[in-house]
Amino acid sequence: MTAADETQMFDGIETLRDRVAADLARSRARSTALTxxxxxxxxxxxxxxxxxxxxxxFAHIANQEELWLVRDVGGREPVRHDIDEMYDAFQHPRADRPALPLLSPVETRSYVREVRDKVLDVLASTPLEGRRLVENAFAFGMIVQHEQQHNETMLATHQLRTGEPVLHADSPPAPPGPVVDEEILVPGGPFTLGTSVEPWALDNERPAHQVDVPAFVIDKYPVTNSAYLEFVAAGGYDQERWWSADGWAYRQKANLTSPRFWLRDGDRWLRNGFGLVEPLVPDEPVVHVCFYEAEAFAAWAGKRLPTEVEWEKAARHDPATGRSRRYPWGDEDPGPQHANLGQRHLRPARIGAYPAGESPLGVAQLIGDVWEWTSSDFHAYPGFVAFPYREYSEVFFGPDYKMLRGGSFGADASACRGTFRNWDYPIRRQIFSGLRLARDARPDESQ
Structure with a gap:
């Protein structure tokens, strides 16, 4: 994508304002539904x-909106200056937050409404140019993404709650025909990683730069429940040889025996999804595995996890043109025919369900369904500049976090694209995470 392409994405300031207003409304409708x-x-x-x-x-979402859009972009007086510290995610670990004097549900909803009313006034009156923070409505796009990221977090909280199901959604589409999993060769050579022109890309996705990626082979689809069940049945959780030293130590400490939310019922396995307990669907991507489990499964299967760079090349590289696409299917925004995103469904779709979302090389379901663990640590790209604040990315760089790519059924299209980078601790299993396998290309394959 060129700078001209970036401009064409937003065809005029008023169209951009309409786009922002629609994205803000869509994000808030989801936050409201979840609460x-x-x-x-x-x-x-x-x-x-x-x-x-x-x-x-919910209150944190509104507080971030107030800080960036009401006070900074809009230059307005604070709505609730007294609660800034309480809703600062860096000040209070999650485990400690229930002990804070939080706004009540009634106070929270009132605060959320008041902030949003002021934000819409700011949107209507602010020139969306002349300052980097507002150019192409970046600050508004950042806040849309922030709310949608917290919506996915709230969806994960719903998965952890006990009791009768309270969330409901239609099932994902079924594959249109027979599905055959296969390996796909990704040719070696240069590839443009990251972006310098995506208007709402966050700092860790920037800048675009060329990397040379040796040929590798990647699976067409994510690992399924049935494939992962073979690992469980083969005693994979009991055999140290498949696990890294850190992974084995954590497996023992946490007494891991299967993916989170799997339940053994005699000779069969069930899965609890948002309070609904049902048999595993064999050809759905496995979900709720941590990095260490993904790494062990890959070793058992005789393969490995892809690197973050390999994942992005498989998702974006078009060998016919040599350019990097926004998404596997092209540059158009995701539609329901492309990917399982945005909580339209409450589970991954069966493999083969989205042929329209395949990459030029034929790799499928790279966007949506499950976040896919990669083998890479979180690091900055060459030329990285923190913007608009260090705490979004820079403070997390280093070996403590592993990278996830592609989004999940709970990720929104605004916070999920071919360059989007997610990261988490390697022990995390409550997130909607799965995996896809890769391997080095053999000499006869890479010719």
Whole structure:
């Protein structure tokens, strides 16, 4: 994508304002649905020490919106200056947040509405040019992505809550025909990684730069429940040889025996999804595995996890033109025919369900369904510049975090693209994470 392409994405300032308003409304509708689905007692409850009470997330969303859009972009007076510290994610670990004097559900909803009303006034009156923070409505896009990221976090909290199901959605589409998994060769050679022109790309996705990637082979589809079940049945969790030293130590400490939310029922396996317990669907991508489990499965299968660079090349590289696409299918925004995104469904789709979303090389379901663990640590690209604040990315760089790519059924299109980078601790399993396998190309394949 060129700079001209970036301009064409937003055809005029008024069109851009309409786009921002629609994205803000869509994000808020989802936040509201996730919080309205439970009563006030449930909103203030902590369902896991890994997660915040839902009411904290909702107020935090509005507080970030107030800080960046009302006060910074709009130059308006604070709505609630007194709560900034309480809703600063760096000041209070998730486990400690229930003890804070949080806004009540009624106060939170009132605060959320007041902030949004002011934001819409700011959107209508702010020139969306002349300052990097507002050029192409970047600050508004950042806040849209922030809210959608927290929506996925709140969805994970719903997965951890106990009780009757409160969320409902249609099933994903079925594959249109027979599905055959296969390996796909990605030829070696130069590739443009990252972006310098995507208007709402975050700092860690920038700048675009060329890398030379040796030929490798990647699976067409993510690893399925049935494939992962073979690892479980073969005693993969009991055999240290498949695990890294850190992975084996964690497997023993946490007593891991299967993916999170799998349940053994005699000779069969069930899965609890948002309170609904049902048999595993064999050809759905496995979900709720940590990096160490993904790494061990790959070793058992005689393969490995792709690097982050390999994943992005498989997703974006068009060998016919040599350019990098925004998405596997091209430059157009994701539609329901391309990928399982945005909580339209509450589970991964069966493999083969989105042929329209395949990459030029034929790699499928790279966007949506499950975040895919890669073998890479979180690092800056050459020429990285923190913007608009260090705490978005820079403070997380280093070996403590592993990279995930592609998004999940709970990720929104605004916060998921071919260059989007997600990261988490290698022990995390409550997130909607799965894996895809890769291997080095043999000499006879890479000719």
């Amino acid at each position: 309205d689905a439970v009563d006030d007692d449930d909103l203030v409850k902590q369902h896991s020490k890994l997660m915040s009470p839902l009411v904290w997330d």
